Amino acid sequence: MLKEGLVDRRIWAVVAGLWLLTVTGCAGKGEVVMLNLHAAPPAGAPKVELPADTIVVVADFEDGRSNKQRVGARLHQAGGETVFNVPDGKVGAVVAQVVADYLKKRGWRVELARPVAGTSPDNGPQVTISGRIVDLSANAASAFGSTKITASAKIIIEAMNAEDGSIVRMTLSGAGTQTVAVFDPEDAADLLSGALSESLEKFVTETKIEKKMLRLKP
Numbered sequence: 001m002l003k004e005g006l007v008d009r010r011i012w013a014v015v016a017g018l019w020l021l022t023v024t025g026c027a028g029k030g031e032v033v034m035l036n037l038h039a040a041p042p043a044g045a046p047k048v049e050l051p052a053d054t055i056v057v058v059a060d061f062e063d064g065r066s067n068k069q070r071v072g073a074r075l076h077q078a079g080g081e082t083v084f085n086v087p088d089g090k091v092g093a094v095v096a097q098v099v100a101d102y103l104k105k106r107g108w109r110v111e112l113a114r115p116v117a118g119t120s121p122d123n124g125p126q127v128t129i130s131g132r133i134v135d136l137s138a139n140a141a142s143a144f145g146s147t148k149i150t151a152s153a154k155i156i157i158e159a160m161n162a163e164d165g166s167i168v169r170m171t172l173s174g175a176g177t178q179t180v181a182v183f184d185p186e187d188a189a190d191l192l193s194g195a196l197s198e199s200l201e202k203f204v205t206e207t208k209i210e211k212k213m214l215r216l217k218p
Helices: 002-025 091-105 185-204
Strands: 032-034 055-057 072-075 081-085 110-112 127-141 146-161 167-180 207-210 213-216
Touching: 032 055, 055 091, 072 185, 091 110, 091 185, 127 185, 146 185, 146 207, 167 207, 167 213, 185 207
Parallel strands: 032 081, 055 110, 055 127, 072 127
Antiparallel strands: 072 081, 127 146, 146 167, 207 213
């Protein structure tokens, strides 16, 4: 009996040690992880037919978020956090790139307003898109055996027509939630990209270009 008791205690000691090691390994240490956002149009979405001579330029967006130091964080089961941000912390430039890439994938002729060798349109843009970021966030909370991820995006987009100086303004938003067994930062990046892309799809489907000017559909 004494020997069995010693064996049982040793087994429990090993189990407790493994549990402690696991929990300690899951603790956050304040690292910063970069999320690479990308355009993600709906699968099979047809390209929009636009006049070939209509050029759209996308400028950097204004970052209007209250907290500009991060785009979110992962809260670890054992305490602590891992901070999420975008490369160089330039949220406005990242959103502009995603907007441009999204519109290109949907059939638009788009360039970035920032000078890039070989991409400047010859005759100037007919439509210039800019805007303000109200929300762009991805957060994750880890529990035993799973991590819940939430993401949300809200932007105010403005399209100015060079022809008459008119402006089309829309407030766009998207959100998503996902639970994963094993967390990878790409999960958060994909979910946030999906939320941003969801908002941009509304912009594509509810606008049209006529006579080189962007208008809201009736």
